[in-house]
Amino acid sequence: MPEKTTAENILNSLVELAESSSKQKSVSFFGEEKSNTVTSQFNRLFGRQKPVHRLLGGGKSADVLLWRNKKVSASFLTGATTIWVLFEWLNYHFLTLVFFALVLGMLAQFIWSNASGLFSSGKSQTKVPRLALPEEIFVNIAISISAEINRALSYLQDVACGGNIKQLLLVVASLWAAAVLGSWCNFLTVLYIGIVAAHTLPVFYERYEDQVDSFVYNVLDQIQGHYRKLDAGFLSKIPKGGLKGKKNE
Numbered sequence: 001m002p003e004k005t006t007a008e009n010i011l012n013s014l015v016e017l018a019e020s021s022s023k024q025k026s027v028s029f030f031g032e033e034k035s036n037t038v039t040s041q042f043n044r045l046f047g048r049q050k051p052v053h054r055l056l057g058g059g060k061s062a063d064v065l066l067w068r069n070k071k072v073s074a075s076f077l078t079g080a081t082t083i084w085v086l087f088e089w090l091n092y093h094f095l096t097l098v099f100f101a102l103v104l105g106m107l108a109q110f111i112w113s114n115a116s117g118l119f120s121s122g123k124s125q126t127k128v129p130r131l132a133l134p135e136e137i138f139v140n141i142a143i144s145i146s147a148e149i150n151r152a153l154s155y156l157q158d159v160a161c162g163g164n165i166k167q168l169l170l171v172v173a174s175l176w177a178a179a180v181l182g183s184w185c186n187f188l189t190v191l192y193i194g195i196v197a198a199h200t201l202p203v204f205y206e207r208y209e210d211q212v213d214s215f216v217y218n219v220l221d222q223i224q225g226h227y228r229k230l231d232a233g234f235l236s237k238i239p240k241g242g243l244k245g246k247k248n249e
Helices: 002-042 060-065 070-089 094-121 137-161 167-186 187-205 209-233 245-246
Strands: none
Touching: 060 070, 060 187, 070 187, 137 167, 167 187, 187 209
16 A cells, blocks of 8 residues: 555646646747737837738728739739839830820720711710719829928928928938939839839738848848947037027927
């Protein structure tokens, strides 16, 4: 009897040790996984927490930019490429294309209206549908464009009158870079580059999110290091304007 009890006690102790070790392993595994998810959330680009689809609006426009509807995205990008090729490579003019399109439209309506009477065998001619653009489209476009222009102008005025020399120099440098880019190519090419970037960069970022985040943070660390050197050597010695003090008074 004592031998049996000692053997049973040894087996029970071994089972308890195995269960405790497995629990510790499972806890550490889940703890590591939780810490990895937390660090991945904190290391997202610019501290974002929402997915890319929601950042782009979460509607049909986001579906088009992220190629959720491949037919619409491909057709939009193909149309933009066709317009850019016509104006840049083939050197067509806007008025020439407009007038050619109007001529083709009038000829198509003329053939439609006359051919319908010939093939209808004495019946009444079919009416050609009238083309009319709704006024709401132009009103909405004008409202959205004016709102964005006013927002940009107010931001530039705040930067110019805010008294922050560092922010002013950053905005001036950005505008200067945009001016240099505009001297290299015209407005249509810049617009086409923006359309291509809008249809490629979000998809690329959504697919290779972790790699892009780590690369961007490394670049930002290097830029911050150079900025600290510039700030310590030159920018910190520039006196700030007293516009904020005058506003508060």
